[in-house]
Amino acid sequence: MGGWFIVDKHWEMDTELIHRHSEQKQTGAVAQAIVPAVAYSFADCQTAMEVVSGKQEGTYYGRYGNETLYALEEKMAVLENGEAALGVSSGMAAISIALLAFLKYGDHVIVTKDVYGGTHKFLTSLAPRFGITFNYVDCTNPANIIRAMRDNTKAVYIETPSNPLLTVLDIEAIAKITKRYGLPLIVDNTFMSPYLQKPLNMGADVVVHSATKYLNGHGDVLAGFIVGRTEHIQFMRQNIMGDLGQVLSAWDAFLILRGLKTLGLRVERHCSNAHQIAAFLSAHPLVETVHYPGLECHPQHEIARKQMQGMGGIVSFELKDGLEAAKEFMDALKLAMISFSLGDPETLVQHPATMTHFSMSDKDRTAAGITDGLIRLSAGLESASDIIYDLEEALQTINQKEKEGLLWKTV
Ligand SMILES: Cc1ncc(COP(=O)(O)O)c(C=O)c1O
Known part of the structure; x- marks a missing residue:
């Protein structure tokens, strides 16, 4: 019976990884159910309208999420100590959504010089087509971030430890700077997973992951996560992920929930x-x-x-x-x-x-x-x-x- 009553306590990470999922709350099933439904029906028109307009919580179409994924998102938010999480179809989907949520035409982003090759490619080939510019900065000296700031700088993006050279950046020191200048700090936490590092606890605003790596851990799922404040995550879900169709399927969400247990x-x-x-x-x-x-x-x-x-x-x-x-x-x-x-x-x-x-x-x-x-x-x-x-x-x-x-x- 234990599993039904444990959800309100903050457990140690090893326990959180195994317990706390919505199926336990709803049906008592020990493993998470896979809900592959794309469409959801409503009791009446009024409810449908309220769910679609966001006045009432609910799922209306699978491109914006699914029940299995919601259980995983809840777990990811808890693990990273964020308000909310969004599960998407790859790490690159997570990175590009997070950047696009804070940047628009004419904006500039400061990026650590040690980034994953895919992030580099997005910044050099796709982002410029939407009028977004960036600067690579050696963030091992956080003061370099201040020097690189421009009037149109709207975010700072780091990865630590970095791929592939394992450069480590001082998240707390960088977050102090980004807070002082009112800029959101986005951290790629792929190499660590929340088991080893929690950037939000150190002052970062948004965490991104390639869940393809340690989170799933078995080499059979491509997935990504963004964790942060509810308002940011809601915006990303409604206006970027849902519209671009980058949702994570229920099957893949189930595999990650299973992988996370270990x-x-x-x-x-x-x-x-x-x-x-x-x-x-x-x-x-x-x-x-x-x-x-x-x-x-x-x-x-x-x-x-x-x-x-x-x-x-x-x-x-x-x-x-x-x-x-x-x-x-x-x-x-x-x-x-x-x-x-x-x-x-x-x-x-x-x-x-x-x-x-x-x-x-x-x-x-x-x-x-x-x-x-x-x-x-x-x-x-x-x-x-x-x-x-x-x-x-x-x-x-x-x-x-x-x-x-x-x-x-x-x-
Ligand atoms: C640090 C880091 N971030 C992001 C990604 C991209 O993840 P995905 O391949 O799931 O899109 C990778 C992939 O290797 C990575 O190493």
Whole structure:
């Protein structure tokens, strides 16, 4: 019976992830029901009119949401400590909706220079068609944000830790600035999930997620979330997501609700595996640099310790011999898979310069520090010793090729 009565207490995160969903309140069912209906009927015309005009709560058409998704949105709002949440069809849908909600023709946005390649592409190719301009700013020094402000600046957008270089930004310090200047601060929290970091608690106004990654955690759903104030979320639902048709389906919402139940267990394992991998790579003679916030040598290690509950599951590193070595290394891996995504049970590697950040110009990539030898690794849930064995064997392969003069050095 317990599940029926627990919804008013604020539980620890591990408990919140498993309990609190509307099906428990309504029917007592332990798992969330999938409600795939697109259309909803009304008892009478008056009710229909009031629901459509927003005077009465209710669902009238699936493009604006569905019952399964509402249960997930309620959970996401609780997890991120926001007033409301909106579930959408991908992380990029979440990012573009959040930006479009605060920006219109003639506006300018300040963006951290370390952003996911898709965000970069949206800002450079689509946003300018709607008269929106932006500036990349090194937000590791928050004072740079003030210097970059213009009369028409309407928002600040950051990602921390960043993809793929794991740059960590001081959310609290940046939020103090954005509050002083009355600008909304939008934070991409994909790499952390609310399990490890809650930007709204540190003063951010809006959180966005690619739920395709850790939140779902099984590599079988594309989804995104926006969490923030009710008025902002309502505007995004009614005027952007619904009109552009970017809703998350009931089936996908169900899978994420299921995935979330194990988020805590998964994230702890991802973090511990990533830490062991980062330590191994740091000590390897063929590895030039390792980027992992959990390493004491990481430039923002102290900020990471202050604002993150764990150091995350992503490690990126550069091999000494550049592109050729990176390719040889990735091809030699037997357990880790070459893949675009991250946060899955499988260990995944990718080459940002030619994969996730391919759409950036050479100049922008160089400015962002994405070198040809850089590899991003998403630590999976396998045994850490097996992942490290796989990495060691692959490094041994390139070492051998180098000795035999078979590796064409690009650096
Ligand atoms: C940090 C970050 N934000 C957003 C996205 C975009 O998410 P999606 O692929 O779900 O659109 C990604 C994808 O890799 C990401 O790494």
